[in-house]
Amino acid sequence: MNMVDAVPLPWVLAVAAGLFCIGLFGALSRRNTVGILLGVELMLNAVNLNLIAFWRYLEPNVVAGQVFALFIITVAAAEAAVGLAMIIAIYRTRLTVNADEVDSLKG
Amino acid sequence: MPDIQIPSIDLGVSLQLLIIFGGAMVLLLADLFSGEGNKRIVGYIALLFVVGAAAAGVPYWDAPRSTFNGMLVLDNFALTLNWIFLLSTAITILISLEYLPRQGIERGEYYALLLFALGGMMLLAQGTDLIVLFLGLELLSITLYVLAGFAYPRLSSEEAAMKYLLIGAFAAGFLVFGIALLYGATGTSSLAGIANKLGSGLAADDVAFMLAGAALVIIGFGYKISMAPFHMWTPDVYEGSPTPVAAFMSVGTKGAGFAALARLLLVALGSQYATWGLILAILAAVTMVIGNVSAVAQTNVKRMLAYSSIGHAGYILMGVLSAGSPAAANRGIEGFLFYLLAYSLTNLGAFAVLIALEQRGEAAWSLDDFAGLWHRQPFLAIAMALCMFSLAGVPPTAGFWGKFYVFTAAWEAGLQWLAVVGVITSAIAAFFYLRIIVQMFMRDPVREISPSLDRNLMIGVGLAALGVIVFGISPTPVIDLVQGSVLALSR
Amino acid sequence: MLSDYLPILVIFLVALFIAVFVIVASGVLGPQRPTKRKLMPYESGMEPIGSAQRRFPIKFNLVAMIFILFDIEVIFFFPYALVYKRLGVFGLIEIGLFMLILLLGFIYIWKKGALEWD
Numbered sequence: 110m111n112m113v114d115a116v117p118l119p120w121v122l123a124v125a126a127g128l129f130c131i132g133l134f135g136a137l138s139r140r141n142t143v144g145i146l147l148g149v150e151l152m153l154n155a156v157n158l159n160l161i162a163f164w165r166y167l168e169p170n171v172v173a174g175q176v177f178a179l180f181i182i183t184v185a186a187a188e189a190a191v192g193l194a195m196i197i198a199i200y201r202t203r204l205t206v207n208a209d210e211v212d213s214l215k216g
Numbered sequence: 217m218p219d220i221q222i223p224s225i226d227l228g229v230s231l232q233l234l235i236i237f238g239g240a241m242v243l244l245l246a247d248l249f250s251g252e253g254n255k256r257i258v259g260y261i262a263l264l265f266v267v268g269a270a271a272a273g274v275p276y277w278d279a280p281r282s283t284f285n286g287m288l289v290l291d292n293f294a295l296t297l298n299w300i301f302l303l304s305t306a307i308t309i310l311i312s313l314e315y316l317p318r319q320g321i322e323r324g325e326y327y328a329l330l331l332f333a334l335g336g337m338m339l340l341a342q343g344t345d346l347i348v349l350f351l352g353l354e355l356l357s358i359t360l361y362v363l364a365g366f367a368y369p370r371l372s373s374e375e376a377a378m379k380y381l382l383i384g385a386f387a388a389g390f391l392v393f394g395i396a397l398l399y400g401a402t403g404t405s406s407l408a409g410i411a412n413k414l415g416s417g418l419a420a421d422d423v424a425f426m427l428a429g430a431a432l433v434i435i436g437f438g439y440k441i442s443m444a445p446f447h448m449w450t451p452d453v454y455e456g457s458p459t460p461v462a463a464f465m466s467v468g469t470k471g472a473g474f475a476a477l478a479r480l481l482l483v484a485l486g487s488q489y490a491t492w493g494l495i496l497a498i499l500a501a502v503t504m505v506i507g508n509v510s511a512v513a514q515t516n517v518k519r520m521l522a523y524s525s526i527g528h529a530g531y532i533l534m535g536v537l538s539a540g541s542p543a544a545a546n547r548g549i550e551g552f553l554f555y556l557l558a559y560s561l562t563n564l565g566a567f568a569v570l571i572a573l574e575q576r577g578e579a580a581w582s583l584d585d586f587a588g589l590w591h592r593q594p595f596l597a598i599a600m601a602l603c604m605f606s607l608a609g610v611p612p613t614a615g616f617w618g619k620f621y622v623f624t625a626a627w628e629a630g631l632q633w634l635a636v637v638g639v640i641t642s643a644i645a646a647f648f649y650l651r652i653i654v655q656m657f658m659r660d661p662v663r664e665i666s667p668s669l670d671r672n673l674m675i676g677v678g679l680a681a682l683g684v685i686v687f688g689i690s691p692t693p694v695i696d697l698v699q700g701s702v703l704a705l706s707r
Numbered sequence: 708m709l710s711d712y713l714p715i716l717v718i719f720l721v722a723l724f725i726a727v728f729v730i731v732a733s734g735v736l737g738p739q740r741p742t743k744r745k746l747m748p749y750e751s752g753m754e755p756i757g758s759a760q761r762r763f764p765i766k767f768n769l770v771a772m773i774f775i776l777f778d779i780e781v782i783f784f785f786p787y788a789l790v791y792k793r794l795g796v797f798g799l800i801e802i803g804l805f806m807l808i809l810l811l812g813f814i815y816i817w818k819k820g821a822l823e824w825d
Contacts, residue, residue, distance in 0.1 A: 129393055136382075152393070160396045168404075173404065176347065177347050179786070182779060182782060183779050183782060186779035187776065188381075191358055191381065192381050202374065241811055248814075248815065
């Protein structure tokens with residue numbers, strides 16, 4: 110008995126959707142920019158779970174889903190690196206990491 | 217174990233991409249080994265690669281082909297877009313060459329990053345697989361985050377970069393979630409494959425997945441092309457970014473985002489036009505109204521251009537979505553491409569004039585700074601006037617033909633009300649464009665500003681203004697170009 | 708179906724019980740004779756050299772970031788490792804190109820001085 114028979118696809122998708130929503134909530138509710146980035150990363154990882162589940166359950170012979178997940182992981186890392194570098198740069202000049210205190214541009 | 221079929225690889229399809237990416241890596245090395253304080257040479261090398269890539273595309277006109285298992289194509293549509301992007305990047309490099317040292321932010325990575333972003337844009341134009349589109353979009357976005365913050369440690373630039381990054385990463389989350397759902401509903405990530413699957417009918421719950429996925433993907437792209445209601449970041453990011461970067465963003469991200477959106481909507485989801493057509497039409501109308509009405513209240517010209525670029529996103533979207541209707545399939549794509557070219561030249565020209573007025577540490581972006589420009593710098597004033605006329609859509613400029621094209625496309629697609637909204641918002645927009653012209657020609661200078669006009673900037677401004685007026689007076693060559701570029705898409 | 712996962716649940720519960728039981732029991736039953744030396748943080752038998760909640764140099768951030776980037780990029784070697792025999796020379800050239808680009812990035816950060824500590 111393997112996992113595909115034991116756990117129906119909608120359950121996996123529900124977990125992924127739940128993770129996505131937690132990430133979305135985190136990204137929207139956090140003031141701390143690091144927290145926002147964490148939320149976004151969670152959203153991307155939910156997508157990975159989705160992709161892998163679709164690949165395993167629907168098209169196990171076509172690897173597009175797996176490959177896509179790998180690309181998302183790398184892109185997420187690059188995004189996080191740029192984001193953290195920027196947070197540090199802003200912290201050095203403004204001594205805050207809170208998104209709502211960075212608001213000199215308006216109009 | 218079955219043998220792995222290695223797909224035949226046609227390097228010609230990716231030749232332009234290879235030149236640009238190879239060029240970007242060469243630039244990184246050139247930056248390392250070139251002396252401090254003379255990074256201009258890196259810029260000239262970048263220009264060389266851009267021109268080379270543009271020339272390399274010529275033999276592939278009218279010879280559509282695809283490679284990497286159909287993940288990448290080079291049809292006339294992609295080729296025309298590539299040329300528009302290459303032209304925009306060339307002008308951006310020209311107007312940056314003296315701007316960077318003047319602002320004290322001359323670092324060689326600038327040009328390498330520009331070329332990486334350009335490569336991302338070209339991937340978006342050529343990609344026919346969701347994976348490639350995602351990679352292209354992220355490549356473009358991540359390099360632009362860095363470029364937006366390039367004036368580090370200037371606070372506004374850092375802030376623009378941070379805002380752009382947070383919004384962009386957020387949008388990317390929506391986009392990939394949508395892509396994952398599309399993949400789940402159809403079992404394939406290739407656009408043609410999705411179209412096939414939709415053509416042969418989906419199960420009921422797969423339709424739900426597909427619709428949710430399409431909606432999320434449109435939201436994801438909506439952020440990138442600053443379509444209302446996902447446009448809030450645009451004015452802040454454009455204002456804070458270094459001006460050449462803002463110019464590049466306003467034409468680059470938009471153009472590339474629309475290119476990918478067009479291919480996705482028309483190739484993969486073409487059969488679902490009945491579902492997305494009206495929704496996007498409403499969003500396009502809202503975008504035009506919000507962009508142009510908010511621009512009226514601005515006295516900061518850079519912010520005004522940012523809001524106006526939101527409005528223009530609405531007009532371009534009008535062309536793209538009209539192409540979904542069988543009645544205007546060709547006209548819509550033609551309108552989209554023509555408008556994009558006209559808008560790119562015009563906006564780059566307008567931002568270039570801003571660059572000429574901008575001094576180190578002092579931003580001369582208020583309306584007053586334009587007062588009496590005609591008496592001090594007739595060349596700049598005429599170029600700016602041409603750009604403003606073109607943005608407003610006054611004949612005989614390229615902008616007029618672009619507007620004419622997208623309005624007729626919407627009309628033929630049976631969206632007469634959308635065309636009417638477009639005409640009304642253009643009339644509103646004319647108010648703030650003409651206000652600048654009045655300032656330049658009819659007022660006396662309010663305060664002392666000595667615009668710096670070096671040779672490269674002059675070439676950039678001249679090129680943009682010349683294109684605007686030449687394509688306005690004799691649009692036939694461009695019309696031929698865009699008419700040749702539609703066939704590939706509406707198969 | 709789901710009942711197949713019952714043993715795993717049982718093991719979870721048993722593990723949880725043992726862990727909680729041991730901690731509670733040793734707290735209740737064991738003799739409490741604290742000395743200064745016993746209350747010190749355990750640092751593998753070394754003398755602790757100050758608080759653990761110290762600030763550490765921001766340079767760590769740069770090194771950590773570069774590490775993450777190169778670490779993640781290497782992810783593409785894993786699928787290659789699974790099929791390298793079947794891909795043959797073609798795969799070797801492809802992965803070679805990939806490594807060349809990574810190497811370029813490495814040269815870039817090296818020359819830029821991102822790896823210098825001072």
